[in-house]
Amino acid sequence: MLEKILRVNALYDFYQPLLTSKQQEYLNLYYLNDFSLGEIAERCQVTRQAVYDNLKRAEGALEAFEKKLGLLRKYQARLSLISELRKQAGRLSVEEHQKLNSVLDKLENLD
């Protein structure tokens, strides 16, 4: 379950703007704020089943976006290459190392 939560959270970071506001609300409450299905149902005045169905649809939408655009996959590949560059930079003089690292920081923070 933890793995699922981490994946949904990671996908949500990339694709949140493409979801409907209701999908965003339910995912926020369930995955980021740890509400139960029943609590979300009460708060949104819908049935527990409706919350469940909407959450499933939202998770499906996130996976569908990832299949189409691969933003999480590319991000992880980028992080791994940036970490390789940091290792290489670690073998250079302090001055060169710092210069490279400052650009690598910017690169890592772009996503």
Next chain:
Amino acid sequence: MLEKILRVNALYDFYQPLLTSKQQEYLNLYYLNDFSLGEIAERCQVTRQAVYDNLKRAEGALEAFEKKLGLLRKYQARLSLISELRKQAGRLSVEEHQKLNSVLDKLENLD
């Protein structure tokens, strides 16, 4: 007009999978294969106006995706940082330079 063509092409590279198959077809014919509106209309057996409206909608959809996800903007920022890293690498020994450049090539080719 050239600027417009280049921008639509660049956005299309990033967001093509999110468009409908009809939007993809019209954009492909008009921007990538230089068909006229009339030629597309004839080929797809619809009116010239329908082609025009669909192209406008598709262009609007591309800009809306870019506003939400900013993939082209981030890609351009990444290219500029990678170019900065290449400049820094150029001042190192040939061996270090080559090692860094080979990882930078991988990073650049991820998108």
